Amino acid sequence: MSTVAAPAAVMLPAPRRAVDDVDSVAVLPELWVPEASQWLSSSAGRVALEGYSWMQAVHWVAGAGLYQPRRHRSSGLRSFNATTVFIAQLLAELNPCFPGIEYLMRRTGLSKRIVNYHLAALRETGLLAYISKGTRVRGARAEASEFARMIPVEFDVALGIRTVLRDEAAPAYTRAVTGIAEAGRELMARLGKKAARKLRRPRPKTSPKASLAGARAGADGVAGTAVSAGSRCTPMGGGPNGSSPAGTTSLPPESKLASGADESSSGKKSMGKAGGRKNGRRKLNVIGRRYQLGRELTQQVEWLRGCSAPRVSWVARDLADAGWTVTEVLAWLHLRGTADRVHRGSGLLAVLLHGAETVLDTPAKRADAIEQWRGAQEARRRHRIEQVRADRERYEGDWQLPESRAVHSEMDSAVAQLKSASRAVVPDLVDDTEGAGVTSYEIDGQELADIRAAAQAGLETGDTTLINDTVHGCGLEEAVRVYGEDLILRAHQLDRFRRSSLSSYAYGA
Incomplete structure (x- = not known):
């Protein structure tokens, strides 16, 4: 019914x-x-x-x-x-x-x-x-x-x-x-x-005491007023019965006016009348503190995200009852350490929190643990900054060798092929130019040293123009006499490496 x-x-x-x-x-x-x-x-x-x-x-x-x-x-x-x-x-x-x-x-x-x-x-x-x-x-x-x-x-x-x-x-x-x-x-x-x-x-219904609206509700259990309501009371005109609204005004007792003000009209309530509230906030009980700590742990610990907050609250119930904060729990987890792979976050938390309230049994010990944890956090932050800075300099700076081992092996094999080919070409060129009637020029020691220094500087930047011009103009034998076999061999290696299909790297302009 x-x-x-x-x-x-x-x-x-x-x-x-x-x-x-x-x-x-x-x-x-x-x-x-x-x-x-x-x-x-x-x-x-x-x-x-x-x-x-x-x-x-x-x-x-x-x-x-x-x-x-x-x-x-x-x-x-x-x-x-x-x-x-x-x-x-x-x-x-x-x-x-x-x-x-x-x-x-x-x-x-x-x-x-x-x-x-x-x-x-x-x-x-x-x-x-x-x-x-x-x-x-x-x-x-x-x-x-x-x-x-x-x-x-x-x-x-x-x-x-x-x-x-x-x-x-x-x-x-x-x-x-x-x-x-x-x-x-x-x-x-x-x-x-x-x-x-x-x-x-x-x-x-929030309390067993019936409210005034509930007492005036109709027989159907729904509070309501007629659509075509009669006379209404107004602050200035009094009620419909003709009585003045000031007739029910009551003055506060003299004991309440000792300080010259009515405390009841000031809107201030004592802590006993405020229902245990302080500054408008309700004080948490034991269960509330447990749930608060569990919710904060699921939000701040990475490997606890996605776990059930009530279950985490039950795991950390002893610490919550002892008055631990989430910062103190994070400091204790830093001292204990965590695993690389976490399969069940609540189970790992139960293992790590075992015996925490007995080891850090005083506020001083917990404060010391917090300082260590914050120092580790700062060191980790600085290391991360240095790592990001090094990566930025690495990618935005000059070219460096790739990190892939496969690319390294291919480059080594290509350079080895170029070296073997250049060693085989130089003797052939020397034999072809022998007896060709190339005129040999007499160069003193200081001038020869300057020419070799200029050729060496060009090879360091990938420029082989000076050596190639000497080979084509004076012959390979004269070029070997002026620059030496090492510089001629390096020039041929750079030229072959530049023209190789195994590399897209080029020297010079």
Whole structure:
């Protein structure tokens, strides 16, 4: 039986014999609409023309007690309650009835699952029927369902409402009301008063003491005020009974005015009256400190990210009870060290924290551990800065050898081939130039040293122009006499290496 309205005996009057058999009222069986009949085309009820008459049917269903969902399924609501009536009032304000789940969640403060439960209750009682069902397609925008506000046929039978289908070609849900039985007029009047009320969102009970609004709530369990309210009280005009609002003003006692000010009007409360709060913040108890430490560890320890915060709180419960902070726990983990690969973070934490409260049993020891941890953090930060700086200088500076061993081996093999080829070419060139009648020039020692120094400097930068010009102009034998075999061999190696397909590196311009 729902606690929203009056007992079912009031909502369902006992059948009595009237003047005409048409005006008789029947007692109805259980109210349940299967899923296949929750569409407008297959519904047995009639469409409500406006929200007022529909809310009359909603309040009748709420107080009838005919809706027993647990007989058909194990999940969802247990009965038609006050929150269902409040959601129905929100739907009565929409035209067309095209509500979104997010809108109902925002207006009611409920979760998506609970809102869907209440919508299902309205459909299963025949008060709502699908016109079009919302879509939930991945990658596309979700569309809300469109409903038709329906009046179930059980409501018409219970109150003796007579309906007629004015157009034979029209659907059955377009029936119009033509009259009502005498036995249902009184009940219809009471339902009209409830439908005229503007309901407020029901609040969960937080204490056994009933609030003033709850004490003034109606018999349906929903606090509300009539839409057509009478006279209202104003700060200047007094109440509707003509009494002055200043008549109930009470002065503070003289003991409270000893300092010249009323402490009750200053907005300051003592710690005892503030419910154990300090500076507007609630003091945590033992369980709260455990959960706070576990949540901070999952946020600051890298290998604990993704772990269950309640489980981490249970693992670190002894340290939380001893008053440890998350900084002290991080310092202890630095002293213990961690593994390279962590398969189960909470298990590793339990091993590392074993015996921590006995080793660092004083605040001084924990402060010393924190200083060591912070020093290690600073050293790690400086090392990281130096590493980044070295990498930047390495990649933005001059060219260096690649780190790949495969590239090194290919370069070594290419250089070895060039060296072997150049050693074989130099004797051939010497033999070809022998007896060619090349004139030999006499050069003194100082001039020869200057020429060799210039050739050496050119080879260091990859320039072989001076040596090649001497070979082509004076012959290889004269070039060997001037520069020596070592410089001639290096010049040939550079030229062959520059023209090799195994390297894309080139010297000089």
